Amino acid sequence: MRHVLFVAFKLLFERKRQTIISIIGVSIGVCAYIVMSSLMFGFQKFFIQQVIDIEPHIKVKPKESTNQNPHKELILGYKSEDKDKIMGWQDLIENFSKHEEIKGAAPHLLARGILKQGIKEKPVSIVGIDPAREAQASVIERFLRYKNLRELESNRLGVIPGILVAKSLGVNKKGETLLLVLPDGQTLDTKVVDFFDSGITNLDEVRVYIHIKTLQGILNKHGQANEIVFKIKDVNRAERLARELQQRTTYEVESWQKAYKNFLSIFKIQNTITFMIVFAILVVSSFGIFNIIMMTVLEKKRDTAILMALGFTPRDIMLTFLLKGLFIGALGSMIGVILGYGMQEYLETIRLDVEGLIRSKGFVLDRSIAHYIYGIVFSFFFSLIASIYPAYRASSLNPVDIFRSQ
């Protein structure tokens, strides 16, 4: 091995400029991988974490009546609003809560409506909650600006609008009044007691919380709920648990993964794209490595023949050239890791308003060590692949052919 290292070490310094360019190529690949995946996963993890905290892990809701025969209602004789409520929700909560994986439950009454402030108005989805029970099923209080969930209890006309709802209505202070208009034309003068700011745009721009009793009263749905939400022990098991619980009820049981499946599949696409971009960068830098090793092999034919005459085995020769590729991979990934780390540090200092699926005051990074490890592993893998063929070519050279041609 000593003789191989001895020669391989000198080969490293052959074709310096191209070697440096290849090293830079690998560094860029590794750095891009680290930065892009930490951005991507950072954003996705943030999104999912917020969703898990705000949204129910599992919810029970009436089946969506898509292709129901309108005459059925007439014949069977139940009223249309029956489709929009959960009969015996108290029993359902009691029943489900016996399951060891359920940590807490709360009833919701959902309705559509419009919030008005002067001439400004905004369609909203109203969530009627029981503040005392809600805390057992979600952690919305964490996302309230003044942590004032309890005030809904004492002030039955209090509302908590999403921060973007409030913004579009020009409301930014506690205590301002808003007019709530319901689909049947009824109105209610409400008072803002807090603001809801989850960072997830599609929630913050439509949601309004109100006390469930208030909503039940105004809609004349006393004691009713049309959504039951559950918190569970292991959020990753939500989908399985939902399917299990589905056996116990005719209402629809839905996991958070299912409710957010559109987002989750967008994430998958995002990850695939990221991966493909980095893959392309690494492939390009592999061509660089391939090129330079191939060139070294061709230039060093005579030296290779001499080494063989001196007793280097084909395997020794192969290793000698592979080591050059691996060295480029190693140095490239080392520099890439340093660059990637630096970029992450820099991105974290940037303050800007990110507006999109989520809103934040800067980039949300997932600075997991795994991204570094994957980056290094990939670049080593590609460097190795790129050097195998040239190294093999060198090792299968016939020294006599070279000596004769001198």
Next chain:
Amino acid sequence: MRILTLTGIKKKIGSEEILKGIDLTINRGEFVAILGASGSGKSSLLYIAGLLDAPSEGEVHLLEQKVDFSKKSKLSYLRNKHLGFVFQFHFLLPEFTLLENVMLPALKSNKDQKEIKERALQLIEFLGLKEKINRRVYQLSGGEMQRTAIARALINNPELLLADEPTGSLDSKNTQRVMEIFKKVNELGTTILMVTHELELTRHTTRIIEVKDGLIIRQTPN
């Protein structure tokens, strides 16, 4: 002891037969010259004797062991341990210093690096290159390069030193010097097989084998 035995060696390249049945035995301590005109097959014979090329027909025995030409890494091992090469061109590695070039073949063994360096320095001194050990190859004269190549060929104490026109690119003064070195090395116990087309260079050899058109036409003990 027979160092090398060639029996019925034939070599075909394409349809052309360049060695047509060579039988040759080299005993320990000999200094054998292969003499022949250009194109007679001398180099081809040396490549086979040096286990660099496989014969199309015939057998090679090195140290009375039959050589299996299909086992490449075994051939490399045998070359490294028992054979030393000097070619017409020095064939030194340009990236290395004189000392490093000389040490290189010994690094494959598991000898101590210090021991290797000591032996290399002794050889270098013996060949009169002591002042140049840290020079790179391109900073040496032709004669110095060739003497470095000889030191490299001797570093592993080879049983057989193979030389193909070792003075082919040297002037008469350096030629003489190299031949004197060969003579001294031979007297110190190393067996030598040297290829040349100059009769004059066979002066110090113990045996001359004349080759023509791929056949041995005459052998004369010197």
